[in-house]
Amino acid sequence: MRLIKSIEDAKKLEGEEVGLSDWVVIDQHRVDQFAEATGDYQWIHVDTERAAREMPDGKTISHGYLTLALIPALTGNFVEVENLARAINFGLNKVRFYAPVPVGSRLRARATVLQARKRAGALLLTSEVRLEMEGARKPACVAETLGMYFFDE
Numbered sequence: 001m002r003l004i005k006s007i008e009d010a011k012k013l014e015g016e017e018v019g020l021s022d023w024v025v026i027d028q029h030r031v032d033q034f035a036e037a038t039g040d041y042q043w044i045h046v047d048t049e050r051a052a053r054e055m056p057d058g059k060t061i062s063h064g065y066l067t068l069a070l071i072p073a074l075t076g077n078f079v080e081v082e083n084l085a086r087a088i089n090f091g092l093n094k095v096r097f098y099a100p101v102p103v104g105s106r107l108r109a110r111a112t113v114l115q116a117r118k119r120a121g122a123l124l125l126t127s128e129v130r131l132e133m134e135g136a137r138k139p140a141c142v143a144e145t146l147g148m149y150f151f152d153e
Contacts, residue, residue, distance in 0.1 A: 002016075002080070004081045007118050010125060011116045013116065020108065024106065024108070028060065031046065031066065034062075034065075038063070067097070068095060068131075084152065085151060085152040087150070088148045098142065099140045108131070108134075109131055111127050111128065111129045111130075114126045114127055126144060127145050128145075129144075130142050
């Protein structure tokens with residue numbers, strides 16, 4: 001956990017890795033819940049019988065956006081902003097999905113602060129988050145995230 005008391009503190013973290021999460025299992029129940037929440041029932045995600053016949057490793061795969069949506073939960077304890085009034089997800093600059101995530105895989109997040117700037121009276125923190133899959137050579141996903149942190153005055 002990295003403590004940020006000011007924008008100047010955040011600037012000192014530029015280029016630094018700020019956290020590595022625990023592993024999380026991507027199980028079929030989680031994938032099915034995501035399909036239900038989003039209406040994305042593409043068979044490669046939810047049809048285990050067809051996947052057993054037609055997918056390269058015989059398993060369904062996570063939605064790319066499910067993988068991406070795990071970032072806040074996996075990185076939520078990497079930094080603590082002192083005197084925080086509120087924090088918001090400001091968006092993404094770039095996202096790439098480099099490898100499918102078969103059901104049963106374990107993922108973790110690794111984050112590095114790229115830039116810390118003042119914007120609209122808040123801290124705008126740009127980070128690179130790599131979602132690593134256990135045993136895989138390349139990350140499942142790499143995303144450049146933007147978070148806005150408003151200090152309590």
